Amino acid sequence: MHTDSLLIVGGGGHAKVVMDVAKLQADSHRYSLRLADDNLALAGTRLMGLAIIAPIALALAKGGRFHVAIGNNQARAQLNGLCQEAGMESHSLVHPRAIVANSAKVGGGSFVAAGAILAPDADIGLACIINHGAVVDHDCRIGAFSHIAPNATLAGGVTLGERVLIGAGANVLPGVKIGDGCIVGAGAVVLNDLIAGRTYVGTPARCVREN
Numbered sequence: 479m480h481t482d483s484l485l486i487v488g489g490g491g492h493a494k495v496v497m498d499v500a501k502l503q504a505d506s507h508r509y510s511l512r513l514a515d516d517n518l519a520l521a522g523t524r525l526m527g528l529a530i531i532a533p534i535a536l537a538l539a540k541g542g543r544f545h546v547a548i549g550n551n552q553a554r555a556q557l558n559g560l561c562q563e564a565g566m567e568s569h570s571l572v573h574p575r576a577i578v579a580n581s582a583k584v585g586g587g588s589f590v591a592a593g594a595i596l597a598p599d600a601d602i603g604l605a606c607i608i609n610h611g612a613v614v615d616h617d618c619r620i621g622a623f624s625h626i627a628p629n630a631t632l633a634g635g636v637t638l639g640e641r642v643l644i645g646a647g648a649n650v651l652p653g654v655k656i657g658d659g660c661i662v663g664a665g666a667v668v669l670n671d672l673i674a675g676r677t678y679v680g681t682p683a684r685c686v687r688e689n
């Protein structure tokens with residue numbers, strides 16, 4: 479019998495991936511699932527078999543736990559704040575086929591997808607996404623609301639600020655520090671520290687704009 483409810487916030491592509499894990503764990507973690515999105519056109523439609531509640535405010539009154547399943551870092555941060563203000567408790571989800579070292583930490587509300595690797599002493603902040611096949615190697619620190627996209631690799635001792643996007647397949651060399659709000663393009667190779675609030679692309683990564 480379920481003893482708790484888990485609200486998944488978001489009804490897009492990333493929510494599908496999150497729902498896949500949440501459904502796998504619903505019985506062993508003893509929760510029932512709910513799903514909400516602010517797109518009123520989605521009200522009553524189904525995602526992975528679950529009817530979407532819209533707007534999100536309608537789903538907050540019931541309390542319980544929540545996980546924001548939205549890829550955009552700013553939106554994920556804002557909706558985490560909204561759910562916490564409503565008195566709900568954030569819930570992290572880790573795919574059973576992710577590899578997570580005993581000493582790695584996964585912050586509240588974060589998501590770790592299938593095939594991701596978190597090495598010893600990797601420290602993942604609040605409400606981050608470590609996507610499919612991403613590698614976060616030993617001693618990396620990932621700031622809140624950051625997203626490591628599929629197959630990106632952070633070598634040992636990399637430090638990310640908050641709300642950083644590391645694009646799909648990008649590589650970051652050992653010990654590099656990346657400032658708050660940076661975007662690293664898909665496939666980039668980051669050799670040196672990056673200044674906050676800028677977008678970098680290419681090999682070696684170069685700044686193409688201030689966000």
Ligand SMILES: CC(=O)SCCNC(=O)CCNC(=O)[C@H](O)C(C)(C)COP(=O)(O)OP(=O)(O)OC[C@H]1O[C@@H](n2cnc3c(N)ncnc32)[C@H](O)[C@@H]1OP(=O)(O)O
Pocket residue numbers: 549609627628644645646661662663664665666677678679680686
């Ligand atoms: C499951 C999932 O799907 S998770 C989703 C993960 N998402 C990603 O990995 C996407 C990462 N995003 C990107 O790589 C994007 O291209 C960004 C954010 C770096 C740039 O996007 P925009 O800000 O729209 O920039 P724009 O497309 O105008 O490109 C600016 C310049 O950078 C170049 N550029 C853009 N992206 C890249 C890239 N990944 N590598 C090399 N060059 C690039 C463009 O060709 C352009 O060059 P130009 O000025 O010489 O013509």
